[in-house]
Amino acid sequence: MKGVNCQNKGAVSKVSFICLQLYVTAVKKLATTPGQQFPSSPNNASKSGSVPMTSDTQFPVPVTARPSGPLSGAARVPGDKSISHRALIFGGVAVGTTTVSGLLEGEDVLRTAAAMRQFGANVERGENGVWRITGCGVGALREPDEVLDMGNSGTAARLLMGLVASAPFTTFFMGDASLHKRPMGRVRVPLEEMGAKIISRSGGRFPLAITGQSLIPIDYELPVASAQVKSAILLAALDTPGITRVREGKRTRDHTENMLRHFGAEITVTENADGGRSIAYRGQQELTAADIIVPGDPSSAAFLAVAATILPGSDVTLSNIGLNPLRDGLFITLREMGANIEILNLREQAGERVGDLRIRASTLHGIEVPPERAPSMIDEYPVLFIAAAFAKGRTTMRGLHELRVKESDRLSAMAAGLKACGVAFEELEDGLIIDADGTPPKGGGVIETHLDHRIAMSFLILGLATQTPVTIDDGRVMETSFPGFVEMINALGATVTRGRGA
Ligand code: S3P
Numbered sequence: 001m002k003g004v005n006c007q008n009k010g011a012v013s014k015v016s017f018i019c020l021q022l023y024v025t026a027v028k029k030l031a032t033t034p035g036q037q038f039p040s041s042p043n044n045a046s047k048s049g050s051v052p053m054t055s056d057t058q059f060p061v062p063v064t065a066r067p068s069g070p071l072s073g074a075a076r077v078p079g080d081k082s083i084s085h086r087a088l089i090f091g092g093v094a095v096g097t098t099t100v101s102g103l104l105e106g107e108d109v110l111r112t113a114a115a116m117r118q119f120g121a122n123v124e125r126g127e128n129g130v131w132r133i134t135g136c137g138v139g140a141l142r143e144p145d146e147v148l149d150m151g152n153s154g155t156a157a158r159l160l161m162g163l164v165a166s167a168p169f170t171t172f173f174m175g176d177a178s179l180h181k182r183p184m185g186r187v188r189v190p191l192e193e194m195g196a197k198i199i200s201r202s203g204g205r206f207p208l209a210i211t212g213q214s215l216i217p218i219d220y221e222l223p224v225a226s227a228q229v230k231s232a233i234l235l236a237a238l239d240t241p242g243i244t245r246v247r248e249g250k251r252t253r254d255h256t257e258n259m260l261r262h263f264g265a266e267i268t269v270t271e272n273a274d275g276g277r278s279i280a281y282r283g284q285q286e287l288t289a290a291d292i293i294v295p296g297d298p299s300s301a302a303f304l305a306v307a308a309t310i311l312p313g314s315d316v317t318l319s320n321i322g323l324n325p326l327r328d329g330l331f332i333t334l335r336e337m338g339a340n341i342e343i344l345n346l347r348e349q350a351g352e353r354v355g356d357l358r359i360r361a362s363t364l365h366g367i368e369v370p371p372e373r374a375p376s377m378i379d380e381y382p383v384l385f386i387a388a389a390f391a392k393g394r395t396t397m398r399g400l401h402e403l404r405v406k407e408s409d410r411l412s413a414m415a416a417g418l419k420a421c422g423v424a425f426e427e428l429e430d431g432l433i434i435d436a437d438g439t440p441p442k443g444g445g446v447i448e449t450h451l452d453h454r455i456a457m458s459f460l461i462l463g464l465a466t467q468t469p470v471t472i473d474d475g476r477v478m479e480t481s482f483p484g485f486v487e488m489i490n491a492l493g494a495t496v497t498r499g500r501g502a
Pocket residue numbers: 081082083155225226227228229231253378379402
């Protein structure tokens with residue numbers, strides 16, 4: 001099963017870990033901070049000079065949000081990050097040419113695009129912003145010439161680890177300082193069970209190398225609710241004979257399953273009586289190129305939705321937002337807290353539910369957020385904590401162990417920032433309890449973002465509605481998921497500027 005662009009499977013190369021370390025050390029010297037040595041995204045290039053937050057600079061870029069008037073107008077947030085990674089990966093192994101419109105052109109996704117080129121797929125961005133990907137065919141990846149630098153992206157890292165586990169060569173992976181701290185054992189364990197050979201730092205952490213093998217199918221119960229782990233196993237199953245099965249006790253985002261179907265593969269999903277799911281995939285099916293329209297990212301829309309809710313007088317419409325039922329937990333929660341969020345034009349697009357959101361300012365009250373809802377809003381908790389800081393009463397958010405192993409330890413990073421801005425809370429091992437009286441918190445903090453885009457954007461939202469400005473130590477990392485965030489929110493009426501606040 002081979003596409004037009006790829007070479008034959010090569011012989012398995014045996015490379016020692018010492019070589020990996022030497023190579024990685026040399027490359028790491030060139031890329032220790034996010035985006036350093038990283039080429040401009042097409043977005044940046046097209047707006048050169050007008051993008052204040054570009055990560056091309058080598059030095060931190062402090063950014064300040066100032067108390068702002070109401071937000072009003074319409075906006076279209078960038079494409080969904082999860083779907084964008086998968087569009088490039090599946091397009092890159094399908095037979096034929098896939099066109100992708102609305103692809104997120106953030107740094108994380110561009111890492112995946114660069115990796116797929118290294119594997120032999122032809123990945124090009126057209127003048128009109130539509131991407132064209134001509135794939136290799138399942139089982140026909142080419143050995144990369146270079147170490148794959150995954151930057152800040154856990155999704156790129158974990159999904160591509162799965163993809164290469166069955167490829168007959170050794171692939172080297174590295175990332176930035178944040179990615180090097182993140183647990184990869186959760187992916188390593190099932191891939192090794194399938195037969196892949198993996199050498200990593202302690203705890204399965206990056207940098208690491210995978211020597212792909214002819215794998216055997218497994219029946220695997222996810223120990224953590226993680227769509228990345230589920231997807232890594234399904235990607236490893238693509239070229240594995242027999243039926244690979246993944247069982248998840250808590251449902252996680254199903255973009256991989258949806259996209260496999262969209263590319264013509266057969267995948268069986270069984271709903272279990274306990275609310276979980278079992279996903280079975282028969283390997284070595286051919287994937288056929290299929291065009292994709294990427295909806296706006298609900299995780300990016302979340303920042304604007306909270307801003308419009310807490311800034312009195314706001315009325316904002318966000319068009320074309322992905323509303324996959326396994327991703328819409330934040331909007332449900334905000335509504336339960338009293339937010340005025342209307343869903344308009346609900347429709348289906350390339351296997352995903354999509355709609356427009358109209359958000360009008362409203363007063364919020366504290367609630368107990370059901371812990372079982374966490375997987376459907378896992379990336380949105382940082383900005384939910386901000387919403388809770390403006391609610392009247394107590395908001396309890398638990399079941400959030402996973403937040404400790406995201407781009408940063410998000411519970412402790414958010415706790416430190418909330419404290420600096422005068423918000424009352426209790427930090428638990430698995431969550432936060434926030435107490436507020438419905439009046440704007442003091443603000444005034446300088447926030448450490450720890451290479452975490454969602455910490456950065458959450459505190460900029462806080463600073464729009466506090467009594468005094470809020471400054472984040474470095475805005476560059478926002479380029480990973482939301483290029484143009486500052487321009488977009490300013491166009492709606494916010495005041496966010498480069499530099500430290502007065
Ligand atoms: C993602 C899954 C989630 C999420 C991440 C994107 C994906 O991670 O936090 O931003 O695209 O599969 P986990 O799988 O670790 O929960």
